[in-house]
Amino acid sequence: MPSHKLRVAIVGGGVGGMVFAVALSQHPDIAVDIYERAQEFTQVGAGVGIWPRAFRVLQKLGRGVEQGLLRVTLNEWSEKYEPSIIFRRGDLSMGHDLFQLVSKGNLMRFHRADFHAVLLAHLGPSITTHTSKRLASYSQPSASQPITLSFADGTTATCDLLIGADGVRSSVRAAMMRDLATVQPPRAEEFLSCADPVWSGIVSYRMLIPAEKLRALDPNHRSLTETVQWCAKDGFVLSYPISLGKYVNFVGFTADPALMASAYSDDPSTRPKFQGEWVRQVSAADFKRVFPQFEPEVQTLLDVGEGGTIWSVHVTRHLPTMCCGRVALIGDAAHAMMPFQGSGAGQAIEDAYLLASLLGHRTTDGSPQAIQKALAVYDHVRRPYSADVARRSQYNGRLYTFNADFGPEDPRKMQDVMTRGWEWAWETELDGDIRRAIDMLESGARATA
Ligand SMILES: Cc1cc2nc3c(=O)[nH]c(=O)nc-3n(C[C@H](O)[C@H](O)[C@H](O)COP(=O)(O)OP(=O)(O)OC[C@H]3O[C@@H](n4cnc5c(N)ncnc54)[C@H](O)[C@@H]3O)c2cc1C
Missing domain, CATH: 3.30.9.30 (D-Amino Acid Oxidase; Chain A, domain 2)
Incomplete structure (x- = not known):
């Protein structure tokens, strides 16, 4: 029986939960259980586009994942500037091109089910999957005791760390916000206003x-x-x-x-x-x-x-925090946003990989203190970033629907503003944030040593 430093429960096997589990497979001293409410791990019949910044994170999951993904898309991975989206004025009897968005690297486009199947095929032996398990509630007693998960079918399970990857209608978020409201009554209204989407x-x-x-x-x-x-x-x-x-x-x-x-x-x-x-x-x-x-x-x-x-x-409203004790949120559970930069899944991927890097780091020894430190660093680095992407997505929506203060009469301006607002998705990398987060973790560990 291998000894594990930490037992993690992931609620939700969507994009975020699955990437998190594959990333944790690189740290076999962490045991993982994924609980998914659906009868099988799959995704809606629809497409999903992944921008270069998020695709580079997926590449870090290993050559097998990268190759598997490349086998199910028409897009080649490229580091060059590529035409990505043709924007047209569509509400005329005969429309016309407004401009072509150019990105550094391709927008990689997938059928969601294909994308999911590749991730599922790369779960390591330290990951156990459970389907038809809808989380109803959880309780987080004192730090020395495990967290207990209660499912709709009447069963229970325990873990040292609970990750809510259960999407925009997250049960984990709702319970977390209620907990925070109870322990911090002066801020109760703020927390409770974030419980529901x-x-x-x-x-x-x-x-x-x-x-x-x-x-x-x-x-x-x-x-x-x-x-x-x-x-x-x-x-x-x-x-x-x-x-x-x-x-x-x-x-x-x-x-x-x-x-x-x-x-x-x-x-x-x-x-x-x-x-x-x-x-x-x-x-x-x-x-x-x-x-x-x-x-x-x-x-x-x-x-x-x-x-x-x-x-x-x-x-979701901008959350005051994405973690409470030994419970944290990733992906849409933490920051469901308008889909107008095609980046909600990308942000779930970033959350998942960065948090897995912190949990897998040698200073995160599995003690409640170390877990809480890792979650605090995760929250500090990721929450403002995803909030910024949410704001940019919202603004893109206004541009697309001609509700900004300029519109299709000035396609050049639309192109410039849109390109600048979106460049983060192909010109930047998560690596800098991972380094910053690890530095924070290590300096925190030194301070408490
Ligand atoms: C129209 C549209 C287009 C989009 N296009 C893009 C795009 O092109 N690119 C992009 O990056 N993003 C896109 N997005 C956003 C993207 O779909 C989401 O951000 C992404 O799916 C979030 O992943 P997640 O894992 O956090 O949540 P989800 O993918 O929603 O997964 C949550 C999982 O949790 C499970 N679950 C829920 N509750 C429970 C429970 N109580 N117990 C157990 N399991 C539970 C669910 O069954 C599900 O499997 C789009 C969104 C929309 C609406």
Whole structure:
């Protein structure tokens, strides 16, 4: 029986939970249990784009992960400046290109299920997976006792460290915020206001279009080979090929500008909750009804579409902290954001890798004090970064939907502002933040030695 310095429970086997588990596989002295509420580890039928900064983090998970990912995408990994997204004015009888976004390195585009399958295949022997395990609650007694997890099926489990990777509707976040409100009554309102997600004013319509069907109608349709975004007042449509060209990923958005603008307001009363269902199936006819104002190229996509899902896009408020004692949040549980920089998953990947590096570091010896120190450093480094990305995403949404203070009449300015606001995703690396975090951990360890 190998001895482990630490037993970690991860609640949620989505992008963040899975990357965290693969990263912890590099530290076999840490035992990991992943608890996923679904019957199997999989993802919604939709695409996901990964920018170079996040893809470089995935490369750190090992050659097997990198090669596995490259086998399921049409995109080649590149360090050169590459055309990434064509932005078009879409709400005219015949639209026109506004500009082409150029990024250093490709936007790597995947079917979410393919992406997930690669990660799942690279879990190390120190990782144990559990499906059909929906966390109902947890209790964190004194530091000398393990944390107890209680599941909806009536079973329980224990761990030394609990990571909430359970997405935007996180049960771990809700319980953590309630705990913090109890121990810090003067700040109770602040903590409790962050327990639940809030609607962003955005609704998204997602479907996968069989590429063969599109090719039969229009063999030169750009969505078969390129990433194209059609912008319009209060809505936009994005498409790109995934699954080695088998499908075209279609995602259309409608925006309520008043609510979009208020999504990060400090006043919760300005952000009413979405009243409808969170996710539901809709028909091809529903898609056509929502996007009639778009040009013929988009109508062709809608003509061959077979229906899909409608999602009310929720976000979290900026949390006062992402950890409490020996419990921490990663990914959307900590900072669900508007998806307008294609970076929510990227931020989950960054959280996961940086936190795994801290936990795997030799100074994190498994004692409650060492765990709490690692979590405090993680919170210090990652929370402002993801909040900044959330703000940039929100601003991109305003540009795409012509709700900024300039618009398609000045495409050059749109291009400049958008490129500058997005450069972090391809011009910078997580490595500097990892080094800074490790320095903090080591200097903290020296100070307490
Ligand atoms: C329309 C749209 C397009 C997007 N496009 C992109 C993109 O191109 N690029 C990008 O980087 N990001 C994109 N995002 C954002 C991205 O999808 C999320 O940021 C990312 O999935 C977050 O990963 P996560 O692991 O934190 O959460 P999730 O992927 O939501 O995973 C959470 C997991 O936890 C499980 N779970 C939940 N509750 C419990 C519980 N109580 N017990 C046990 N398990 C539980 C869930 O079943 C799920 O498996 C997009 C988002 C939207 C809405």
